[in-house]
Amino acid sequence: MEQPVIEVKNLVKVYGKRSTAFTALKKINLEIQKGESVAVIGKSGSGKSTLMHLLALLDRPTEGNVIVDGIDSTKLKTKQLNTLRNDDFGFVFQQFFMNPQDTVLENVTLPLKIAGKRRKERRELAMKALRTVGLADRAKFKANDLSGGQKQRVCIARAIVNNPKILFADEPTGNLDSTTGEKVIKLLFGLQKKGVTLIIVTHDEDLAKMCDRQVRISDGKVTEDSASQSKTSTKKPKKSTTKTKTAKNQTAKGEN
Amino acid sequence: MKFFDILRTANHNLFRNKVRTMLTVIAIFVGSFTIILNVAINTGVNSFIDEQTASLGGDNFIMLMPSGSSEMASSMVASSEPVEFVEKKTGETEVGAFSDEDIEKLKQIDGIDADSFYSxxxxxxxxxxxxxxxxxxxxxxxxxxxxxxxxxxxxxxxxxxxxxxxxxxxxxxxxxxxxxxxxxxxxxxxxxxxxxxxxxxxxxxxxxxxxxxxxxxxxxxxxxxxxxxxxxxxxxxxxxxxxxxxxxxxxxxxxxxNYYIMATYDTNRFSEDEIKQAIADAGYEAWTVSDMMGMIRTFFDAIMIVFTIFGSIALLAAAIGIINTLLMSVEERTREIGLDKALGMSSGRVFTEFAVEAISLGFWGSAFGVVVAMFIGTLANSAVHAPGGFLAELPTFNLFEFTASNIIPFMIIIMFIAFLAGTIPAWKAAHKNPIDALRYE
Structure with a gap:
């Protein structure tokens, strides 16, 4: 069997100290295969955001391991974690998190600037990413002057500018109306076709159904994982990449 | 991230909040302007004094006088007490002048250059x-x-x-x-x-x-x-x-x-005090360059100290201004910092970015201070030397003297102070947790 791109073992996350301690995650086990699209679904406070933060190596677990590409992240130094995030991960946030006073281009080049790439290379890669999201003509605009949908597409451009292996999206359509949301969804699944692993945190069932796999979190535990119900479904994403949205929806329904 | 990028980003961030940056720069400007003018006066006065010293033959110059000369000089100013008359032997030299034996004796004192005697x-x-x-x-x-x-x-x-x-x-x-x-x-x-x-x-x-x-x-x-x-x-x-x-x-x-003799002494072997002591032991008096210049220097030094204190107080206030400005900036940019960190920026880089912002504030403040001080100093120099100006009679005395060696170290010091002030907000920024920072609204 192929090595999972992210593997989580007995993940526990406790916030606060003894008397006020709150266990957000209780022994989570998860394997995510390369090229998969995974929806992490859960209500507010269920622990889904915490799980994403740990998967994305933004936070360290209290117990357990997060293994990225066979490397145990808990054994890495902060500096190596930073590099790993910068090289392999892309992030799309619900609130966009753009620097509003900077231009679109400057926002997109940020990960490359952090990586220490040269200006010329930064520009080229950023323009390529902007072309992918169809906003190359807005490169010189101030980020603030864009519409919500455009902002989210800029965020996607920023997330893919470093050619990541895994793309984390936290409620990527949460702030968008249905039409612009669809555009963003199309973009995200288009990336999956190119081999990017998608991890989408959402409480939007429709979006979740479009993913190859749904992981439900409740009270810090995985209550349902579509992959564990039918082992074959984990193999599907690679084949299903060319399939239509409806086909995927049907698969999702069947598993529900 | 390359250093040049950090520098650019820091100045870009400063420029984002123009009014606040400008006010902080003005605060630094006030302090640095005061101090740089002060430094310039100090340099001007000292180079003038040095020039005057050189006119006496340099630091190795010493003026020899018969014992009691200085009291005699001061007694002319102060109300003179009656002095009992003592008849002198014939042939004895006039009081206050050197005899040939005196000169021979002085030439024997170790350290004094006998060939330099100029009377x-x-x-x-x-x-x-x-x-x-x-x-x-x-x-x-x-x-x-x-x-x-x-x-x-x-x-x-x-x-x-x-x-x-x-x-x-x-x-x-x-x-x-x-x-x-x-x-x-x-x-x-x-x-x-x-x-x-x-x-x-x-x-x-x-x-x-x-x-x-x-x-x-x-x-x-x-x-x-x-x-x-x-x-x-x-x-x-x-x-x-x-x-x-x-x-x-x-x-x-x-x-x-001969009422007085100018001579030089070996400064490598004797300090001013030592040579004066040697001359006093022989029964004479000596004035060194310090004695002559001491009064002038003391006077200017006192002024310098007062102005330096003013400038330092202004700079202290400016340093607190830097802390305040950057702390506000850290709060405002919490989310941005979180994003930077989420995207893989290290704490060290975040710290450096804010520290460089502080140093840039120091640089701009001190640079404006220097430019304005040079402008005003140059105007003042020509004003005091114009006919009727209080230095019109001293054309070689540049009241304000600006040199690279007095400006550059001073600017570096201001930038260092700015850096120290910047460490508090920079530390705060560097220790922001990316998740908390991203949640922050």
């Missing part, structure tokens, strides 16, 4: 200066033979007469400051090469002698050098002395009392 025999008497540019005549000052080459006298124009055998035979003078205008010449340069007349009276024969002399230089006004009087070549001295002492016994002319 300017002043020629005094009734006399005048005159020129064909004016009908008026002006009373003569102390006439002194030009000192040897190690006494560097600052000149406003012309050059010092080279005291070789050839030059000693020429009738040449270096005029004391102030006489040029009185003698009817517009500028210091105009009088160079011109001939003026020195007239002197022989008191016993009641006879006037006038000799024509060429003006080869004009002394620069100074605190010390103005007391040098008119410097005359050997030929002029001989001619005037012939006139003044005609009819006197020849011993009288040859035995003019």
């Amino acid at each position: 300017p025999a002043p020629l005094s008497g009734t006399g005048y200066y005159a020129s064909d540019k004016t009908d008026k005549k002006y009373e003569i000052q102390n006439l002194m033979i030009l000192p040897p080459g190690n006494f560097k006298i600052p000149l406003a124009a012309g050059e010092l007469v080279d005291q070789n055998e050839e030059a000693k035979k020429k009738n040449q003078v270096v005029l004391a400051p102030g006489y040029r205008e009185a003698l009817g010449y517009e500028t210091d340069e105009d009088i160079i090469g011109q001939t003026i007349t020195i007239g002197i009276k022989n008191e016993i024969l009641d006879k006037w002698t006038a000799i024509d002399v060429e003006v080869v230089g004009v002394e620069a006004s100074g605190i010390v050098s103005s007391s040098m009087g008119t410097l005359i070549s050997h030929a002029v001295y001989d001619a005037l002395a012939d006139a003044v002492y005609e009819g006197y016994p020849s011993e009288y002319r040859d035995n003019q009392p």
